Amino acid sequence: MRETMPIHTWQVLRDRIVQFLIYASVLLISAVFIWILADLVRGGFAHLSWEFLTESPRDAGRAGGIASILVSTLLILLVAVLTAVPIAWTTAILLAEFVAVDSAFGKAVRFSLHVLAGVPSIVFGLFGNAFFSVYLGLGFSILSGGLTLACMLLPILASTAEAGLRTVPNAYRMSASALGLTRTAALVHLILPAAAPVLAAGLLLGIGRALAETAALLFTSGYVDRMPDSLLDSGRALALHIFDLSMNVPGGDMPAYASALVLVSLLLCINILAMKFAHGLQRRKIMT
């Protein structure tokens, strides 16, 4: 009895210490997160105005706004999403609905997407430069930047869509088949609508990833900060604008803060919306 007592108090003490360490780390992480956000808001809010959003940059971005940069970003995003979504979603539908899980073709496609998901973004940039800009002759353009991003988005879009399609209960497919629906009809009228929230969540995640991307665009979409005339013009994305202002433009800190604030607010909105969609799905899964 006399021997077990100290062990017990030692255990209590140990539990307390561990608990303290865990709470301390959580506090530290939360504090750093709030520190970053507060820094961005404090640095950027004063510079942020309607004019900042609607004027084009002047004097290498020190003055003026980010209008042309927002337009370029939007165009790059559009090219990327419009290219990646059809390919990724057809792949996901094939993998989830039409191919057995252990078929060789399905395995090969899944493996290739898995590897693609791990490729660092700078390597996408190298590839985009070699293939789209040089080999296909698109040069430094919004088109080659967007296509490079589309390659990056493929695995994210395909894996979220496949996961979403797999959450649709099998009873749907059997009922459709019992009613004599063709697989196309079942897919279009039943399965895709049921999986729509997850598809939307995946799409939003993909858009968020594309908006945040810098390294893949460095040598594909280029640095030019004027308003793009066509998709073959070079255009500077918002993330790249922040990079350029902070690294290459002395005195560019204020507009860089404001641009970072715009980018982070956009991303927070997109990610919260994506969480909402995914959350709705989880709730429904629990209810049925």
Added chain:
Amino acid sequence: MILSERNTLFRLILIDKLLIGILRAGAMLAALVMLLILFFLVDESWPVLSKLSIVRFIDDASWHPLEGAYNLMPMLSGTVLTSVGALLLTIPLSLASALFIVFYAPIHLATLYKRLIELLSGIPSVVFGFWGLTTLVPLINQWNPPGASLLAAILVLTMMILPTVTLTAYTALAAVPEELLRNAAALGLSRWGMIKGVALPAAKTGIAAGIILAAARALGETMAVLMVAGNVVQYPETLFDPVRTLAANIALETAYAMGDHRAVLFVSGLLLMLLVMVLSGMAGLLEKQRHA
């Protein structure tokens, strides 16, 4: 009548066939992208790979690409040091966060904290880099100049990979069967005894897979490291020395590189990609083990 019925049926089957054809074409295209990337990386680095021996990348005097000295080792060491440093910091912090969410926090706080971590994972690397450059680097500079250093890179990378490790560790811990934990509690184990003796061992493959994935991300991370690491090609002697990583080197020099120099940059891209592929293959194996 019968004929027309047959006709519609035939048409419907045709549509199904057509759909599968379209889907297959899409999937082929998706699988092709990977091959295309590999092909172009190898194709662009071939002039150097076929001409120079591999030893040159280890044995050359230094990295002076314009004079034909292509030693990649200082940058490889930069990449490895920043990644290992970030992992050493991330692992305890992330485990603490995941344990907090699963075992310590009341449910509302747990959800809130998990949201926070998810939002942290959505902050772009260039913003982390910018924050590091304007806040962290001056702070380190006051303490021990020049500021832009291995330490700054490690700290920024830590924040970037922390969400990955936390969220995978959380998933693994949450998947530990409830009855194991109940049994442990019934045996009179203390909370930490239960976590250390039951929960962590049961979740260890999932946690390890998350750590390996994070390592892969850290190796390939470019912008944030580029902005805070100082980018001097050297073997760092202390935490306060500037370093250059492989990825940062590619980002810095590809814009003006020509000929062999450009090919060597593609070689380093290829190297980076192979490293990451090995790591993500390992993570995939671990995941498979867990589900088997």
